[in-house]
Amino acid sequence: MDYSEIVEFHGHSCPGLAIGYRMSLAAMAALGVVRSGDEELVAVVENDACGVDALQYVSGCTFGKGNLLFRDFGKNVYTLYSRRSGKGVRVVFHGRGLPNGLREDKPAFIRFLQECRDDAILSVTATDAPPPAPARIRNSVSCQICQESVMDSRLREIAGKTVCMPCAERQVQV
Amino acid sequence: MDYSEIVEFHGHSCPGLAIGYRMSLAAMAALGVVRSGDEELVAVVENDACGVDALQYVSGCTFGKGNLLFRDFGKNVYTLYSRRSGKGVRVVFHGRGLPNGLREDKPAFIRFLQECRDDAILSVTATDAPPPAPARIRNSVSCQICQESVMDSRLREIAGKTVCMPCAERQVQV
Numbered sequence: 001m002d003y004s005e006i007v008e009f010h011g012h013s014c015p016g017l018a019i020g021y022r023m024s025l026a027a028m029a030a031l032g033v034v035r036s037g038d039e040e041l042v043a044v045v046e047n048d049a050c051g052v053d054a055l056q057y058v059s060g061c062t063f064g065k066g067n068l069l070f071r072d073f074g075k076n077v078y079t080l081y082s083r084r085s086g087k088g089v090r091v092v093f094h095g096r097g098l099p100n101g102l103r104e105d106k107p108a109f110i111r112f113l114q115e116c117r118d119d120a121i122l123s124v125t126a127t128d129a130p131p132p133a134p135a136r137i138r139n140s141v142s143c144q145i146c147q148e149s150v151m152d153s154r155l156r157e158i159a160g161k162t163v164c165m166p167c168a169e170r171q172v173q174v
Numbered sequence: 175m176d177y178s179e180i181v182e183f184h185g186h187s188c189p190g191l192a193i194g195y196r197m198s199l200a201a202m203a204a205l206g207v208v209r210s211g212d213e214e215l216v217a218v219v220e221n222d223a224c225g226v227d228a229l230q231y232v233s234g235c236t237f238g239k240g241n242l243l244f245r246d247f248g249k250n251v252y253t254l255y256s257r258r259s260g261k262g263v264r265v266v267f268h269g270r271g272l273p274n275g276l277r278e279d280k281p282a283f284i285r286f287l288q289e290c291r292d293d294a295i296l297s298v299t300a301t302d303a304p305p306p307a308p309a310r311i312r313n314s315v316s317c318q319i320c321q322e323s324v325m326d327s328r329l330r331e332i333a334g335k336t337v338c339m340p341c342a343e344r345q346v347q348v
Contacts, residue, residue, distance in 0.1 A: 012211050016238075035185070047325065065185065065224065065227065066223075073338060073339045074312070074326075076314075093323070095323075150249055164247060
């Protein structure tokens, strides 16, 4: 999979995307896995910045498949698990081998990120933690106020009615 | 943009993906917009199910670009905004025109979802609410325990140290 495909999906090239691309490739190589068509792989990401788009595209751990889990820690860390082997790896961007001043020259920074050795920018370590549970499919029912369909785990009871969260919020405000 | 491209990104075809594809096309047609290379478009999604992968691919509102906002209401609703025009549309999947029993025949359901009229499955209404604020880029600093880089808004103060959330959590447990 080529970096240009990732750029097309993300919409533009940037250092964050190039970093996420390298982190994703390193994680998959360490696990010896290919892109996830269903939930064979699962990723936990500790930020929601550009690089995660590279991870979605490269690994197939996507927001809509439920195998991309977001922990809002503000850290450039991805943990990727294979459900088949039960193994996981934690990839951290540290950037220790970045030449001084490189971050200020964006095109040169992106070029460097495509050509440098893994250990100049990231570390990969095995994790002992088990993979997160698979995504669940829930039933839907109608909100008794707006009549729109709602996942059953997200219903609220208010004034004797079973309603969606936005309708419940509006009832409280009235 | 063809449905087969969406399937390739998502990893497989399913009714949820086909629904999200139609919702995304309807939203973009109603706004008269093209795919978002940067943050020209912004989407608020009320679920994290398969269809959102279609929205990411079709609209360019992606998890990593910060223009895909998740409200965990369990509803099959997307609200798409154009920052250029300031306009927004709310697309709701209602499925009122689905033939009885169709949901049980997955391949036929997916075929129907690709060929049916918009109003058989969804509604599009203009919204008066302004678009959400653009994504912010934050600075990063090192956690004083693990030394890993952390976005400044996610730092915690604990025992006189400035640390990341996972290290803060471990300190509390000790």
